[in-house]
Amino acid sequence: PNSLSIIRKMVDTIEEASLKQVSRPVPEFRICLNDLPTNDFNAIFAALPEFYDQLRGGRNDGGPPIYIAGYPGSFYGRLFPSESLHFIYSCYSLHWLSKVPPALYDEQGRSLNKESVYISESSPLHVSEAYLRQFQEDFSLFLKSRSEELIRGGKMVLILLGRMGKNHVDRGNSFFWELLAKSFAILVSKGEVEEEKLDMYNVPFYAPS
Numbered sequence: 001p002n003s004l005s006i007i008r009k010m011v012d013t014i015e016e017a018s019l020k021q022v023s024r025p026v027p028e029f030r031i032c033l034n035d036l037p038t039n040d041f042n043a044i045f046a047a048l049p050e051f052y053d054q055l056r057g058g059r060n061d062g063g064p065p066i067y068i069a070g071y072p073g074s075f076y077g078r079l080f081p082s083e084s085l086h087f088i089y090s091c092y093s094l095h096w097l098s099k100v101p102p103a104l105y106d107e108q109g110r111s112l113n114k115e116s117v118y119i120s121e122s123s124p125l126h127v128s129e130a131y132l133r134q135f136q137e138d139f140s141l142f143l144k145s146r147s148e149e150l151i152r153g154g155k156m157v158l159i160l161l162g163r164m165g166k167n168h169v170d171r172g173n174s175f176f177w178e179l180l181a182k183s184f185a186i187l188v189s190k191g192e193v194e195e196e197k198l199d200m201y202n203v204p205f206y207a208p209s
Contacts, residue, residue, distance in 0.1 A: 003044060004051050006089070007031055007068070011055065015064055028065040034079055037072040044070070074098060076141050080149040087155050088146055094160040097204040098138045103130035104202050114199045115185070118177035119168040128168050135206040161207045173207040 011029055018026045033044065048068060055063045073079050075090070076098040104113050104127060113127045146156060163173055184201070187193040 003033060004047060006091070007066075008051070008055065010087075010089075011064060011066065026064045029067065031066065031068040032080060032085070033068065033070045034075055035070070035072060036074060039072065041070040041072075044068075075145070076138050078145050078148065082148055083151045085146075085149050085154060086151055087157075088150060089157050091159045092161065094139065094142065094158060095162075095205055095207055097131075097134050097206055098141075099134070100202045100204045101130035101134040103133070105200075111199045111202070113202055115181065116177075117181045117184070117198075117201055118174060118203050118205060120174065120178060120181070121169050131168075131206045132208075135208055139208075163207045163209050166209060168207075177203060177205070 014029075015026045018024050033041070035041070052063075052066070055066065057063070071079055075093070105111055113123050116123050116127075119128045119131060150156065161173060163170055168174060181198075184193060184198045188195045188198055
C-alpha cells in the first residue's frame with residue numbers, strides 16, 4: 001500500500017539524520033494511520049509483517065522500533081490526544097469536503113446547480129461561493145484540530161489539489177467532473193438514470209487557489 005511506502009521513506013530519512021547529522025540514537029516510531037470508518041484497514045494490516053521484514057533487511061540490530069495503528073474517523077475534528085503528534089502528513093485528502101455544501105440547494109431542497117456535478121461554466125456565481133465557504137469551514141476545523149494534537153515545535157505537511165488562478169473551470173480539476181456530468185447526462189437520455197437524481201448530485205470536492 002502507498003501508506004507503507006511513504007512510512008518507509010520517512011523512517012529511512014529520520015534514521016539517517018539521527019545517525020549521521022545529529023549523532024543521536026534512532027527514535028522509536030509510533031505511526032497513526034487515519035481514514036473514514038468505512039475504509040478497510042485490513043489490507044494495510046495484512047501487509048505489515050512483510051513491511052517489518054523489509055525494514056529489518058537482515059540487519060543485526062533489527063531496525064528501529066515501529067508501532068503502527070489505525071484510527072478511523074473524519075479528520076474534520078479531533079482524532080488524537082492533545083500534544084501527542086510530532087509530525088502530521090496529509091496527502092491528497094483535504095480537497096475532499098466533509099459534505100456537499102448545503103447552500104447548493106434552495107429551501108425546497110431543489111438543486112441550484114442543475115446539469116452539473118461541480119462548478120462549471122454554467123454554474124451560477126453562488127455555487128462557487130458555496131463551495132468556497134464549505135472549504136474554508138472544513139479547512140479551518142482541520143487546522144484547529146491538528147494544532148491541538150501537535151506538540152509545540154511539531155511539523156505538518158499538507159498536499160492537496162489546487163488551481164493556479166481564480167477560474168474554477170480548468171483542465172486540471174473541473175475537466176474530470178465535466179466528463180462525469182456528461183456521462184450521467186447520456187445515462188439520463190437513455191432512461192437509465194432519473195434526471196431529478198442527476199440534478200441533485202454534487203461532489204464534495206473543492207480545489208482552492
